[in-house]
Amino acid sequence: MPASVIVGLQWGDEGKGKTTDFLAEQVSTVVRYQGGDNAGHTIVIGDDTFKLHLVPSGVLYGHITPIIGPGVVVNPATLIREFDGLISRGIDVSRVRVSHAAHLILPHHIALDKARESALAGDKVGTTQRGIGPAYEDRAARLGLRVEDLLDPASAAARLARVLPEKRALLAALGATDYAEAVDADAVVAMIATWGERLRPHIADTNDLVQRAYARKEHLLFEGAQGAMLDLDHGSYPFVTSSHPIAGGAATGGGIAPLQIDEVMGVMKAYATRVGSGPFVTELTDAIGERIAVTGHEVGTTTGRRRRVGWNDAVPLRYAVELNGVSSIMLNKLDVLSGIPEIRLCVAYEIDGRRVDRWPASSADLARATAIYETFPGWEEEITNVRAMADLPVNARRYVTALEEVAGAPIVLLSVGPERTQTIERAWRPLRHGAR
Ligand code: GDP
Numbered sequence: 124m125p126a127s128v129i130v131g132l133q134w135g136d137e138g139k140g141k142t143t144d145f146l147a148e149q150v151s152t153v154v155r156y157q158g159g160d161n162a163g164h165t166i167v168i169g170d171d172t173f174k175l176h177l178v179p180s181g182v183l184y185g186h187i188t189p190i191i192g193p194g195v196v197v198n199p200a201t202l203i204r205e206f207d208g209l210i211s212r213g214i215d216v217s218r219v220r221v222s223h224a225a226h227l228i229l230p231h232h233i234a235l236d237k238a239r240e241s242a243l244a245g246d247k248v249g250t251t252q253r254g255i256g257p258a259y260e261d262r263a264a265r266l267g268l269r270v271e272d273l274l275d276p277a278s279a280a281a282r283l284a285r286v287l288p289e290k291r292a293l294l295a296a297l298g299a300t301d302y303a304e305a306v307d308a309d310a311v312v313a314m315i316a317t318w319g320e321r322l323r324p325h326i327a328d329t330n331d332l333v334q335r336a337y338a339r340k341e342h343l344l345f346e347g348a349q350g351a352m353l354d355l356d357h358g359s360y361p362f363v364t365s366s367h368p369i370a371g372g373a374a375t376g377g378g379i380a381p382l383q384i385d386e387v388m389g390v391m392k393a394y395a396t397r398v399g400s401g402p403f404v405t406e407l408t409d410a411i412g413e414r415i416a417v418t419g420h421e422v423g424t425t426t427g428r429r430r431r432v433g434w435n436d437a438v439p440l441r442y443a444v445e446l447n448g449v450s451s452i453m454l455n456k457l458d459v460l461s462g463i464p465e466i467r468l469c470v471a472y473e474i475d476g477r478r479v480d481r482w483p484a485s486s487a488d489l490a491r492a493t494a495i496y497e498t499f500p501g502w503e504e505e506i507t508n509v510r511a512m513a514d515l516p517v518n519a520r521r522y523v524t525a526l527e528e529v530a531g532a533p534i535v536l537l538s539v540g541p542e543r544t545q546t547i548e549r550a551w552r553p554l555r556h557g558a559r
Pocket residue numbers: 131135136137138139140141162163164165166167418419420424455456457458459538539540541542
């Protein structure tokens with residue numbers, strides 16, 4: 124299995140950090156291929172919790188080369204802060220490589236993200252305000268600065284001299300305040316020079332690193348951020364992120380070719396969550412939703428916002444499995460449902476009196492959809508110490524089987540707690556060295 128992609132099947136925060144960390148033990152390279160520091164991936168090892176935003180989750184293993192690929196948008200300030208945080212905890216970051224072709228998030232992107240959201244008033248996307256959308260806009264407009272520009276402040280200054288007047292006008296038109304420093308070319312060039320000196324040893328042609336590792340038949344893991352339902356083209360536009368979290372994004376943003384990918388592991392939770400605005404057909408606003416949010420600690424890793432919570436929904440799940448070509452699934456957070464008397468699973472939508480099994484192509488249809496549920500009896504037992512499928516309560520097994528059936532792909536890994544070892548392996552092949 125030389126190249127596997129890990130992809131979120133819902134709206135992000137499915138536990139991709141835990142999944143990547145769990146599988147990383149047996150690989151040589153972990154590559155982030157899209158998104159930026161809007162991501163927040165949590166890894167728990169013993170009593171230690173790590174929250175990673177830009178650095179690939181494989182960094183915690185000494186033998187791995189963590190790569191930030193060309194499809195990622197990089198805020199150098201965040202990256203350096205994350206490096207310093209990891210170094211202070213004894214983690215070696217010297218192996219991290221950042222693509223010379225990844226685009227930079229600069230202060231004016233963050234100012235614009237905030238200004239656009241304010242201007243949208245009641246129609247906010249609910250972005251993480253990390254400048255993600257504006258940085259990808261500049262990439263598409265061929266106005267962006269890239270990581271390689273950190274090494275050439277003079278050329279960066281010339282590019283910024285063309286870009287910043289336009290940004291200043293835009294920020295003023297949007298009614299932004301406090302942006303003077305973000306559009307001050309001298310101040311930004313000074314930052315670029317400092318960032319460049321610090322990041323110089325990490326900047327590389329990561330496509331070459333990926334292809335050479337592949338040629339050596341090493342196993343590479345591509346760590347998606349966000350989730351399929353937040354994909355720019357395939358999610359619930361405009362309530363999406365500005366990149367391609369789907370597995371295909373690994374090919375455009377990670378430096379691997381489609382036919383080199385031979386495994387796509389979809390990651391989902393036992394229920395659903397969403398941060399920010401946008402349709403959420405199975406959303407729970409009652410005491411059960413509150414209970415799941417509290418038990419599951421459903422608070423955003425990046426922004427600290429409370430996540431919206433709902434029942435699992437087979438309609439987007441089937442769509443995400445198709446769109447990503449999912450070959451196996453890791454199901455996380457099953458433990459959070461312990462003690463809930465009755466668990467619901469949305470199996471189809473009702474739109475204008477019709478039953479609809481497929482993800483609606485039109486946003487207007489989606490806005491009118493209501494959930495058709497199947498109900499499953501819950502289980503009382505605490506399951507955080509279970510390590511084999513056979514030891515799960517029978518009702519938990521029934522629910523897992525039902526999820527597997529509606530998803531149409533095998534659930535090969537099950538997580539019953541945040542810690543690395545709170546994991547049940549069902550795969551036909553060992554997923555880790557020395558497993559079983
Ligand atoms: P990601 O963005 O997909 O990596 O997910 P996040 O890290 O943002 O959110 C997942 C949260 O659930 C983190 O706090 C994890 O530590 C936690 N988590 C992951 N798997 C499990 C699990 O099986 N049970 C419980 N209770 N928590 C889990």
